[in-house]
Amino acid sequence: MAVLGRFRRHGAASGAPSGAPSGAPSDAPPRASGLTWLSAFRHPWVALLAGAVHTGSFAPSPAWWLQPLALAWLCWAALGARPRRAALLGGLFGVGWLASGLWWLYISMHDFGHLPGVVSGLAVVLLAAFLSLYYALAVGLAARGSGPPWARALAFAALWLAAELARATLFTGFPWIASGYAHTQGPLATFAPWVGVYGITALSACAASALATRAWRLLGVMLLIVSLGQVLPSGFTQPAGELAVSLVQPNIPQDQKFDRDRFEDNLNQLSTLIESARGQLVITPESVLPLPLAWLDPVQTERLQRAAAQRPLLLGTFLGNEQAGYVNSLVALGTPAPYDYGKRHLLPFGEFIPPGFHWFVRAMRIPMDDQAHGTHQRALSFAGQRLRPLICYEDLFGEDVVASALDQGEASATVLVNASNLAWFGPRMVQDQHLQFSQMRALEFQRPLVRATNTGATALVDHEGRVVSRLPAEQAGVLEVRVQGRRGETPYARWLAAFGLWPLWALAVLGLVPVLIHRRRAR
Structure with a gap:
């Protein structure tokens, strides 16, 4: 009996049916086929x-x-x-x-x-x-x-x-x-x-x-x-008045933007759109002037200043010089006090060159490919609102924006403003993706966000992350919107500002x- 008990324990451990020799065939289906079938999905x-x-x-x-x-x-x-x-x-x-x-x-x-x-x-x-x-x-x-x-x-x-x-x-x-x-x-x-x-x-x-x-x-x-x-x-934020804003979308093809022979026509098209705007403030895309503002012809500068005298203008251009470097900037024209904002979070390969990659970027001949950083984050005070500019993909970094979502300091904002040029990447997918990032920033900080872009997506996003209005992609025009500013702080803004x-x-x-x-x- 003891021998039989040991035999049965051995048979059970080896997977054979109780009372049968360990080498006897089992009626259970082989496990290997099931594992092979599952492994195909892995x-x-x-x-x-x-x-x-x-x-x-x-x-x-x-x-x-x-x-x-x-x-x-x-x-x-x-x-x-x-x-x-x-x-x-x-x-x-x-x-x-x-x-x-x-x-x-x-x-x-x-x-x-x-x-x-x-x-x-x-x-x-x-x-x-x-x-x-x-x-x-x-x-x-x-x-x-x-x-x-x-x-x-x-x-x-x-x-x-x-x-x-x-x-x-x-x-x-x-x-x-x-x-x-x-x-x-x-x-x-x-x-x-x-x-x-x-x-x-x-x-x-x-x-x-x-x-x-x-x-x-x-x-x-x-x-x-x-x-x-x-x-x-x-409901962490409260209404803080309204502002009528004109968002300019020039739709200048990227291969023409830096063409000297087309510069005059492009500038005339931009000026015409600015002059047709009806808002209290006109906002253009980033680098809509693809050269430093100081290089502009006096006649062209005067036309922009005349338009800004009618409706103040936040203009995308470059500031700086060859020694200090050129800064991708938004410059206010026609506002009571001078204002400019320089981009701080630069795009690798497009706006600054990582060490060891100069050969790659130089091969693409990208204009203004190694820029300088902006130095401040203060908001633009205008008509009872405080507007915080963000240039291009700066709005991917909530930790960089959070100071503007607090009710304190010069960076405090009631409206977020994104100025972008996505013409480098075509109209499909990239515009919608970038708009989605803006929606997330609006949700996180419960601030409205307006977007002025060259070819799209020019849009108004409200403080609940909804796209209220949007211009079609690759279509020149001006999007007229009324944006409701917001004051207050979300829980996320508080702890992100405190701890990152x-x-x-x-x-x-x-x-x-x-x-x-x-x-x-x-x-």
Whole structure:
């Protein structure tokens, strides 16, 4: 009997039916086929596709829900793989996402920089691959974690948040289409004035990873948080009067903007649009004068000043000199007091050249390719409002804008103003993406934001992030809007001004604690 008992225990451990020899065939279906079927959905090529699906959650698409679903796939695939393969999946997901979301950079390099098509396409892929290293590292580390499903889900979300923060801050930052921006509409948008775009990133990543790991209790907690978010207090700012604004969209093709033979015609077109404006203040796009204001012909300067005498003008041009450098600026003409604003957060490769890349930028012959930084952030006081300019992609950095969302100091603003020129990148996708970033800033700080652009998207965004009015892309015209200024401070503005992004970094570290505790106990 003792021998028989040992035989039965051995048979049970080996997977054979009780009472049968260990080598007897089993009636259960082989597990290998099921694993092979599932492994097809974890193939690296699927990661590229999932990344492209992730891009489909951003403007102009309204399908915000694709963002957490695509991320849930990545979490499911990566946490079921070895760390190296998980890192590969994370990196390829990032390449699929960022290459498909930044493809319009090809237009600037090929059509206007005159680089060969192969070189331009390769440059886009290499940029996407470099930025994807953050996600490869994060997902690879997530796969090394152990513990119950809820702990691994939290770790994945924490590392995803850390990767997004790193991309937004290191090497001057390039947070274009960060995952939280997909949620300018949908249930997570209500959290913007509380936790900002990266807090939304964390909430979405946590819900996605809870779904992927089948951590049902954690998923239930996330659904409860989202439900409570719909009834959170939201009226943090109050009306502060109105201002009639004229937003000029000249629609000057980029290949003609710096053409000396076309300069006179372009300036006449711009002046005509300014003279036709009816608002209390006229705002032009950035660098609408593609040369320093001091270089302008006296006759042309006089025409602009006459127009500004009728309606004050915020004009995009350059200030500075060859010794100190030229600054991409907005200059006020016709206002009671002199005012100018210089761009402070410059765009790599387009406005400043990173060390070692002069050869690449010089090959594209970009005018004004190495600019100087602006020096102040004060707002323009006009007609009872305080307007805070932001030039081009400066409105991607809420941490740079937050001083203007507080009711104190010279930077305090009732209206945010973005002046951009996206003609470098064509009309498709990039304009809608940039408009979506402006919507997120309006949601975070509950301030209206007006946009004056060369070819689009010229628009008014209200303090709730809604696009109230917009000119069609690639159409010359003036958008006449009445913007309601706002005063007050959101919770996000208060803690961001006090601590910067450090509370979010702390949240990322905190999310790793459960798996670290489990790993230590296991040892």
